[in-house]
Amino acid sequence: MPFPPRYLLLFSLCVAACLALTGMDKKKNKPYSELPVIQSKDADQPTQVLPPPKEPPAAVLADTSRLEFSAIPLSAKGLLSQQTREAMRALVRSSRGSTILRIRAFVAGSGDVRRVQEIAGEVFGEKHTPLPAFSVVQAGALPLQAAQISLEVISAGRRDANPYGLGFFSAQIGNSVAQSASHLAAEMSKAGLQPSDALRVTCYVNSFDAAGDWKAPLAVFSQAAVTAVQMLREPVGPQAACDAVARLRAVVDPPVKFLDPVSEQSSAVLVSAPQIVLSGLQMAFGQKEDDVRQSYERLDKALSAFHAGFESAVTLDNYLLFGAVVKTSAAVRAELSTKGRAPAATVLPFEGLPSLDATLGIDVAAIPRS
Numbered sequence: 001m002p003f004p005p006r007y008l009l010l011f012s013l014c015v016a017a018c019l020a021l022t023g024m025d026k027k028k029n030k031p032y033s034e035l036p037v038i039q040s041k042d043a044d045q046p047t048q049v050l051p052p053p054k055e056p057p058a059a060v061l062a063d064t065s066r067l068e069f070s071a072i073p074l075s076a077k078g079l080l081s082q083q084t085r086e087a088m089r090a091l092v093r094s095s096r097g098s099t100i101l102r103i104r105a106f107v108a109g110s111g112d113v114r115r116v117q118e119i120a121g122e123v124f125g126e127k128h129t130p131l132p133a134f135s136v137v138q139a140g141a142l143p144l145q146a147a148q149i150s151l152e153v154i155s156a157g158r159r160d161a162n163p164y165g166l167g168f169f170s171a172q173i174g175n176s177v178a179q180s181a182s183h184l185a186a187e188m189s190k191a192g193l194q195p196s197d198a199l200r201v202t203c204y205v206n207s208f209d210a211a212g213d214w215k216a217p218l219a220v221f222s223q224a225a226v227t228a229v230q231m232l233r234e235p236v237g238p239q240a241a242c243d244a245v246a247r248l249r250a251v252v253d254p255p256v257k258f259l260d261p262v263s264e265q266s267s268a269v270l271v272s273a274p275q276i277v278l279s280g281l282q283m284a285f286g287q288k289e290d291d292v293r294q295s296y297e298r299l300d301k302a303l304s305a306f307h308a309g310f311e312s313a314v315t316l317d318n319y320l321l322f323g324a325v326v327k328t329s330a331a332v333r334a335e336l337s338t339k340g341r342a343p344a345a346t347v348l349p350f351e352g353l354p355s356l357d358a359t360l361g362i363d364v365a366a367i368p369r370s
Contacts, residue, residue, distance in 0.1 A: 054121060056131040058302030059279040060101045061368070064271060065160040068098060069200035069245060070153045071225040076146035080111030081119060083149050088123040091153060098155040102133040102278045104363075106229045109148040113138050114354050116149065133280035135363045137319050138352030141230035143208055152202065152227055154278060164248040165255075165272035166199075167191050168315040168365065170265055171241040171346035177203055177228075178217035180240040185220060191259060191268055193246050198224040203242040204348055207235040218242075232351050243346045245315075248272065256314060256367055258341055263334040265345035269314040277308045277366045283353055284360035287324045292332045295362055308366040311338045318347040319361035329360055 072087045072094075084105075091100065103120065107113045116136050124131050132154075142150050169187050174180030180203065185195045198221040205211045208230050218226050224244070231237055252270045260267040279302055284295035300309045318329055329347070337343070343364065353361045 054125070054131055056117065056121075056134045056280055058133070058282075059277050059306060059308075060133050061275060061277050061306045062101050062154075062156050064165055064274060064276045065162050066156045066158075067101075067166065067276070068155045068157045068161055069225050070094075070155065071200075071227050072151040072153065074142060074144040074147040074150060076144055080107065080109060080148045081115055083147070084116050084119045085123060087149055087151050088120050091151060092123060092127050092129060095155060098157045100129070100132045100153060100155050102135070102154040102280070104135045104137070104152040106137055106139045106142065106150040106152075106227070107148060108139050108142045108150075108230075111148055113352065117354070133278055135281035135317075135361070136354050137281075137350050137361060139229045139231060140233040140351050141208060143214070143228045143230075150227055150229065152200065152225070162199075162247045164251050165270065166276075167193060167197075167246045167248055167268055167270045168344040169244045169246065169268045170344040171204070171243040171348065173238045174240045174242075176217075177205060177211050177214040177240045177242065180242040181217040181220065184242045184244055187259075187267055188244070188246060191246075191270060192249060195220040196222050197246040197249065198244045199247055200225050200227075200245045201242060202227045202229070202244075202346075203240060204229050204231050204238075204346075205240050206231060206237050210235065211240065214240075231348055237349050241346065241348060243344070256341075261340050261342045263342065264330050264337065265316070265333075265342045265347075267344070269344045271314055271367065273367045275368055276314070277303055277306045277368060279303060279363050279366070281319075281353075281361050281363050283355055283358040284325070284329075284362070285355070285357045287322060287328060287359055289328050289332060292325060292328050292360060295360060296332060296336055299362060299364065303364075303366050307368045309369075310336050310364065310366070311341070312369060313343040313364040313366045315365045316343040316345045316347075317361075317363050318345065319350045319353060320348065320359075321350065321353065321361075322359050323349070325359050 172183035201221045201224040251272045255273040257270040258266040282299045284292045
């Protein structure tokens with residue numbers, strides 16, 4: 001019995017479709033072994049390790065006439081890491097075209113002082129800003145309860161702010177902040193300067209409780225960035241000691257003038273030299289003279305990149321951790337200083353340094369050799 005025409009038509013269409021599909025498979029399909037392997041997004045990928053933050057420079061060179069001094073306001077919000085990150089970001093925002101050259105950080109509390117430099121590297125990296133030289137010192141306390149970090153900043157501005165140069169004044173010891181501030185003002189007067197010429201004043205106290213209203217005596221330094229730090233948790237050392245940097249009112253001749261120099265330090269050093277080198281912190285490990293001398297040798301090496309050295313230092317800060325290194329440090333400084341050219345100095349005890357093995361920290365400002 002012959003098939004109805006409609007079945008023949010349907011059969012023909014089915015055969016044509018099968019032949020078409022077979023042809024497509026021959027053209028488009030490949031053997032399984034030739035198919036590309038597609039990895040899942042969750043498949044193991046090589047671990048990407050971010051590069052570590054860059055190390056800050058051991059020293060930087062700057063024009064003396066363009067140096068600016070500032071202090072970042074204290075904050076009691078959060079712990080050390082949060083306060084540090086916010087302070088660094090505030091610093092970068094407020095720089096306004098100035099180049100940040102050196103940061104000195106005083107850290108209080110039980111936080112890891114090593115985190116300060118790491119966080120600074122992260123923040124400066126985010127902003128693609130070069131790292132400045134760094135000094136990080138652990139102090140006993142700061143004047144704001146719950147504040148854990150205080151930043152002092154030296155920047156290079158776009159214009160000449162100190163056309164005649166700068167004066168660096170050694171820490172003046174007193175039985176109170178008022179007495180120390182009075183001694184400091186007297187030393188500035190000997191140099192022909194007024195308290196209003198001060199650009200940065202730092203006061204170190206053995207106890208904020210004993211210091212009372214420490215701000216009032218410092219109001220006379222009306223143009224200065226003022227910082228106060230308690231050196232140790234326990235009240236040890238001088239009651240108060242204040243040092244300063246001030247703007248000169250006239251050029252000095254010779255361009256570096258040492259006032260009342262002794263074997264280890266001068267009461268003040270007046271600088272009209274056009275350039276100055278600012279170092280970061282160098283540490284000594286051990287209490288012997290050779291241990292301390294090695295830290296000065298490392299400092300010399302950092303300064304030598306700018307044709308300077310410890311013998312050309314105009315200001316020096318020694319952060320002492322053990323009483324045994326006081327005499328040792330003084331002996332090494334006297335040995336290395338050129339007669340009649342001792343730097344203005346602040347030599348005081350502090351709670352700690354970024355290394356647990358450190359016994360002494362040192363940073364300086366020095367003049368390049370002509």
